[in-house]
Amino acid sequence: MTRNVFDRTEVTRAIREKIIALAARRSIDACALNDGDAIVESGALDSVAFFDLIMWIEVTFDLTIQQSDLTIENLGTVDAIAVYLQRGLSTSHRHVAS
Amino acid sequence: MAVPLYTPRVNNNDDTVRVLRILVQPGEAVRAGGAVAEVETEKASVVVEADHAGYVLAVLPQVNDVIAVGSVLLWLGGTPDDAVPESVIAGVPGMGISLPTLKATQRLAQYGLNAGNVPASGVRLTARDVEAYVSARNLVPIEAVSAPAERPAVMGVVPGVSHALTPEERTMLRTVLWQRQEAVPGYVELQYDAAAWDRAAAEYQRRERLIVNPLLALIAYRLTRVAKQNPRLTSTIVGEERWAYGAVNLGFTVQSESTLYLTVVEDAGALTCAQFIERLTALQRKAMAHQLRAHETTGATIAFSSMARWNVTRHMPVLPPRTALIVAHAAPSADGRGTLGATYDHRVLTGYEAFSAISALSRHEDLQ
DSSP: OEESSOOHHHHHHHHHHHHHHHHHHTTOOOTTOOTTSOHHHHTOOOHHHHHHHHHHHHHHHTOOOOGGGOBHHHHSSHHHHHHHHHHHHHHHTOOEEO | OOEEEEOOOOSTTOSEEEEEEEOOOTTOEEOTTOEEEEEEOSSOEEEEEOSSOEEEEEEOSOTTOEEETTSEEEEEESSTTOOOOHHHHHOOBTTTBOOBOHHHHHHHHHTTOOGGGSOOSSSSBOHHHHHHHHHHTTOOOOHHHHSOOOOOTHHHHSOOOOOOOOHHHHHHHHHHHHHHHTOOEEEEEEEEEHHHHHHHHHHHHHHHTBSSOOHHHHHHHHHHHHHHHOGGGGEEEETTEEEEOSSOOEEEEEEETTEEEEEEETTGGGSOHHHHHHHHHHHHHHHHTTOOOGGGSSOOSEEEEEOGGGTOOOOOOOOOTTOSEEEEEOOOOTTSEEEEEEEEETTTOOHHHHHHHHHHHTSOOOOO
């Protein structure tokens, strides 16, 4: 199912849940991660888990994240990812999949 | 419905073209007249345009492939889910993949390849094309691998099912058999200050604003510097000669679900640290998505493997075919001390040379 409205609350919730699930695979409890917390410094995800998160974002939101976009500014927090997605999706006119 | 886009003729006298660039990828929508690829002959290069709008279903050649004029360059569909005829993917003569000669067919079988893997230098794929391809990538014949094995008696007693190996499993089988049959492996290791490396990586990550921890990439990059200083590390034995490779192609293991890939950063010795990390990151992403191309997993001249992610504190990796050194990185202990190991081919390197390499690797230098 797709819709053409970017629901920020739902997107941040989905991202947060994905991070928690990826962290859980490494036996790390990331439930306390807030949307503004630095994901890198939280230790929730190692590099491979980050690649999993990036792949999930690409598939879920139907976009391609360029290598040059793999920065703290774009993907450093749940909030930053949501902003990055909103910007990218509005630019590409793609829809947010749910 | 899938519709082919054919390779255009560039010059009257040239029956083949070389693929310079592929500008689209499967799943991508293209408009009529949109650029999809760039091809060249010795006399000219041209941009190939889609003759109608659609979705790219499959791109048959790779960059640098020499393909026949009139062969299928790519397939377009009305939807991204249109099916490409199976026979095309498998490789049909005249449909984007050059028809191999009889000798080429024999060579392909010898190395477990198909015609689609190997670029042809002319209209037909020749044995010489295959030999050049396998030589450049250090591929090993698979006769020993595929020789029919005697079935153990237990198979007649305990019911079971036989499974054909996947291409990745066959690659791994070739790798371990090469080490058993040709290399003379040794192993050395040392303790080092892993915490210092962690700090250096964290500093690099902060400075470059990277989202992914670059620790392993930085150690692997450092290995390329060490290999440049000592070309013996990127050598192998052929007959009674030592073959020194002209490039540092860094093999880097990536575990994606149950598949272990050896991704290869080509000519890594010529890259800056930032370029190396970017290339390796891109390969890791493709490995995680199982989207690596053949040339991205072949031709390693030295390698690096880490099992730190699983808190493995020591492992002895198997040498990729025709390499002399693979470095083993493991999880550090609680006191910040780590273990760096190296499996090496004793026909090429002494234990001291392997030790010297990982000793140099234990110091975080040359990271600019």
